Amino acid sequence: MDKTIKHGLFFLLLSLLALGFWFSADFKTIVAGIAIFLFGMLSLQQGFKFFTGGILERILRNATDNTLKRLLFGITTTTLMQSSSLLSVLVISFISAGLLDLAAGIGIIFGANIGTTTGAWLVAGFGLKVNISGYAMPLLVFGVLLQLTKQKSYQGIGHILLGLGFLFLGIQYMKDGFDAFKGSIDLSQYAMTGMRGLLTYVLVGIAVTVIIQASGATMVLIITALASQQISYDNALALAIGSNVGTTITAVLGAFGANIKGKRLAGAHVLFNVFTGLLAIVFLRQFSWLVDFLCGHLGIASDDYTLKLAMFHSVFNLAGVMIMLPVSGLMARFLEKVMQEKRASVDLPRFLTASALQYPETAVESVYQETLHLYDNATHIVLKALGLHRRDVYSEQDLNAVVGRYGIIKDYDIDDAYERNIKGLYSAIIEFISQARFTWEMKQSGRLHWLRQANLKLVEAVKGVKHLQKNLLKHNRSYNRYQADEYDRIRYQVAMVIRELQKIKDTEIVNELPLLSLDALKGRIKEQHQAAIESIESLIREHKISAEAGTSLLNDYTYVYDIQSNLVRMAETVFVNHAAESVKAEKELALTDHEMLEVIRPKQAVDHE
Known part of the structure; x- marks a missing residue:
C-alpha cells in the first residue's frame, strides 16, 4: 500500500511538472535550475565519498572528544560539502556501528545545522551579485578532465569540481528563470501577512523541502525568488523556517536502514529542527529585530533582503543550538528511554545496517x-x-x-x-x-x-x-x-x-x-x-x-x-x-x-x- 501511494505521488509530480513545462518556458528554466543544482549537490557528495575510505572516518572519530570539537566538525564539514544530508548519513552509520555515542552524534548534527546556513550566505552575498555561470564553466571543464584519470583521489576532486560547477550553474538558471518569470506571472500577488501567512508559507517551505529532499536547494530557490521580488521578505522568512523543519524528513529516511541507535539520532534531529522552527515562529518579531540590528552594525543595507534572509537563517539556527546544546545529554537519555530496542525470540544483528x-x-x-x-x-x-x-x-x-x-x-x-x-x-x-x-x-x-x-x-x-x-x-x-x-x-x-x-x-x-x-x-x-x-x-x-x-x-x-x-x-x-x-x-x-x-x-x- 505504501509503495502504491509513493508511486502515485511520484507520477502526480511528473504530471504537474509536464503541465508546467507546457504552459510556461520560464517555469521550465526555474525547474531546470533546481535539477542542475540538485545534480551538483549529488556530485559534490559523491566526490567527498571518495575520501571516506578511512580519512574522513578518522577525523570524525577524533572530532568527538568534546562538545566544541563536535560542533566545529559539523559546521566545517557541512560548509565544505554543502550537504547536511551526507554528514547525517555518515554520523548515523557511525553510531549504528558503535563508533560514536548518541551524545557525540547530537553535537555533530547541531554543528551541521549551523554549517548548512553558510550556503545561503554564499548565494546571497556572491551568487546574486555576479554572473556566477562564468565561474561554473572552468570548474566543469577541469572536473571532467580529472574524471578521466585513473587515480581515485583525482576522480574525487573531479566530482567536487563538477559539483561546484553545477551548483553555480543551477543558481544562475534559477535566478534567470525568476527574473523572466515575473514578466508573465507575478507571484508576489499571492503574498500573505499575519499569522495565517506565516503558517501557510512555513508549510509551503516544508512541502518544497520534502519534495526536493535538500534544504540547501530550497534556500537557494527562496533567495533567488526573493531577489526577483517574486515573494515578500516576510514570506521568505516563513519559507526559510519551513525548509529547516522539512530537512528532518531526510534524516528520518536515512534512519530507515539504521539500527535503533541510528533511529535515535534521527529522532534527535527531528526534535532539534522542530523546536528551532517553533522558536522562530513564536519569536519571529524578536528575531527580525535582531537581524536588523546585526545587519546595521555589519553595514548591510536595510533593503538588502537576500543577505538579511541569510542572517535570519543563521541567527535562529544558532539560537536553537545555544538553547538545546546544554540539554543534549538529557535529550540523549530521553531518546534512549523512549526508543528502546524490541526483544526478539531469535537474536537479531545489532550493528549490521544499510x-x-x-x-x-x-x-x-x-x-x-x-x-x-x-x-x-x-x-x-x-x-x-x-x-x-x-x-x-x-x-x-x-x-x-x-x-x-x-x-x-x-x-x-x-x-x-x-x-x-x-x-x-x-x-x-x-x-x-x-x-x-x-x-x-x-x-x-x-x-x-x-x-x-x-x-x-x-x-x-x-x-x-x-x-x-x-x-x-x-x-x-x-x-x-x-x-x-x-x-x-x-x-x-x-x-x-x-x-x-x-x-x-x-x-x-x-x-x-x-x-x-x-x-x-x-x-x-x-x-x-x-x-x-x-x-x-x-x-x-x-x-x-x-x-x-x-x-x-x-x-x-x-x-x-x-x-x-x-x-x-x-x-x-x-x-x-x-x-x-x-x-x-x-x-x-x-x-x-x-x-x-x-x-x-x-x-x-x-x-x-
Missing part, C-alpha cells in the same frame, strides 16, 4: 562489533553445554574448583540455541560482507575477508561442542572415576581457553603483548592434547578403562582440540589483528606452529625423564 554499508570503515567496524556479539553467544552456548556459567569461568576462582562444583551436567538443547543465537547472526554477517562491494585493493576488504573466516571458526566451535555433548552427558558422572575425571578434564580445558581468550580480549593492546599470550595458549593446547592421548593410552594399558571407552575419549579430545583451535584462530583475527597497526612489533616475536613444537618437545622429554 547505512553502514556506504562507507568502508563503518562496514568493517559493524562486522567487527557483530562478530563480538556472535562470540558472546557462541561462548555462552559452549559453556552451557559443558554445564558451566560464564560468570564463574570469567571470575578469578580456581577453574578446577568451578568444574567440580557443577558436577551434574543438565541436558541443553544446542540445536535450538544454535537456531536462535548463532545461525541468523552468522547468515546476516555473511550476507552483509557479500554486499560490501569495496575493491580488493582497499585494506578494509582484506579485513572483511578475515572477519568472515573468524565467524566461520566460531560456528565450527559451536558445532564441535554439539558432537561432544552426547558423551559428556553419558559419561561425566560415570561409575568409573577415571573416565569421569577425563570428562571433567575436557570441560576444564575448553573453559580454560575461553577464560584466557577473555583476558586477551580485555587486554590493552598498546601496553601488553596479546600475540605472545596467544602463542603461549597455543603451546598449552598442543601440550594438553598430547598429554591427554598419552594418559588415555596408559589407562587402557592398565585396564582402568575399556578400549571402547578409551576410543570415545580419544574422539572427544579431538573435538576439544578442534574447538580450542577454532576459538584461538578467531581470537587472532578479532582480538589481536583487528588492531594490526598496534601489534606489528609483536608479530616479529610471535612463534610459528613449527617453532612451538620445537619448544614443546624438549619440555615433554624432560617430563618423561
Whole structure:
C-alpha cells in the first residue's frame, strides 16, 4: 500500500511538472535550475565519498572528544560539502556501528545545522551579485578532465569540481528563470501577512523541502525568488523556517536502514529542527529585530533582503543550538528511554545496517562489533553445554574448583540455541560482507575477508561442542572415576581457553603483548592434547578403562582440540589483528606452529625423564 501511494505521488509530480513545462518556458528554466543544482549537490557528495575510505572516518572519530570539537566538525564539514544530508548519513552509520555515542552524534548534527546556513550566505552575498555561470564553466571543464584519470583521489576532486560547477550553474538558471518569470506571472500577488501567512508559507517551505529532499536547494530557490521580488521578505522568512523543519524528513529516511541507535539520532534531529522552527515562529518579531540590528552594525543595507534572509537563517539556527546544546545529554537519555530496542525470540544483528554499508570503515567496524556479539553467544552456548556459567569461568576462582562444583551436567538443547543465537547472526554477517562491494585493493576488504573466516571458526566451535555433548552427558558422572575425571578434564580445558581468550580480549593492546599470550595458549593446547592421548593410552594399558571407552575419549579430545583451535584462530583475527597497526612489533616475536613444537618437545622429554 505504501509503495502504491509513493508511486502515485511520484507520477502526480511528473504530471504537474509536464503541465508546467507546457504552459510556461520560464517555469521550465526555474525547474531546470533546481535539477542542475540538485545534480551538483549529488556530485559534490559523491566526490567527498571518495575520501571516506578511512580519512574522513578518522577525523570524525577524533572530532568527538568534546562538545566544541563536535560542533566545529559539523559546521566545517557541512560548509565544505554543502550537504547536511551526507554528514547525517555518515554520523548515523557511525553510531549504528558503535563508533560514536548518541551524545557525540547530537553535537555533530547541531554543528551541521549551523554549517548548512553558510550556503545561503554564499548565494546571497556572491551568487546574486555576479554572473556566477562564468565561474561554473572552468570548474566543469577541469572536473571532467580529472574524471578521466585513473587515480581515485583525482576522480574525487573531479566530482567536487563538477559539483561546484553545477551548483553555480543551477543558481544562475534559477535566478534567470525568476527574473523572466515575473514578466508573465507575478507571484508576489499571492503574498500573505499575519499569522495565517506565516503558517501557510512555513508549510509551503516544508512541502518544497520534502519534495526536493535538500534544504540547501530550497534556500537557494527562496533567495533567488526573493531577489526577483517574486515573494515578500516576510514570506521568505516563513519559507526559510519551513525548509529547516522539512530537512528532518531526510534524516528520518536515512534512519530507515539504521539500527535503533541510528533511529535515535534521527529522532534527535527531528526534535532539534522542530523546536528551532517553533522558536522562530513564536519569536519571529524578536528575531527580525535582531537581524536588523546585526545587519546595521555589519553595514548591510536595510533593503538588502537576500543577505538579511541569510542572517535570519543563521541567527535562529544558532539560537536553537545555544538553547538545546546544554540539554543534549538529557535529550540523549530521553531518546534512549523512549526508543528502546524490541526483544526478539531469535537474536537479531545489532550493528549490521544499510547505512553502514556506504562507507568502508563503518562496514568493517559493524562486522567487527557483530562478530563480538556472535562470540558472546557462541561462548555462552559452549559453556552451557559443558554445564558451566560464564560468570564463574570469567571470575578469578580456581577453574578446577568451578568444574567440580557443577558436577551434574543438565541436558541443553544446542540445536535450538544454535537456531536462535548463532545461525541468523552468522547468515546476516555473511550476507552483509557479500554486499560490501569495496575493491580488493582497499585494506578494509582484506579485513572483511578475515572477519568472515573468524565467524566461520566460531560456528565450527559451536558445532564441535554439539558432537561432544552426547558423551559428556553419558559419561561425566560415570561409575568409573577415571573416565569421569577425563570428562571433567575436557570441560576444564575448553573453559580454560575461553577464560584466557577473555583476558586477551580485555587486554590493552598498546601496553601488553596479546600475540605472545596467544602463542603461549597455543603451546598449552598442543601440550594438553598430547598429554591427554598419552594418559588415555596408559589407562587402557592398565585396564582402568575399556578400549571402547578409551576410543570415545580419544574422539572427544579431538573435538576439544578442534574447538580450542577454532576459538584461538578467531581470537587472532578479532582480538589481536583487528588492531594490526598496534601489534606489528609483536608479530616479529610471535612463534610459528613449527617453532612451538620445537619448544614443546624438549619440555615433554624432560617430563618423561
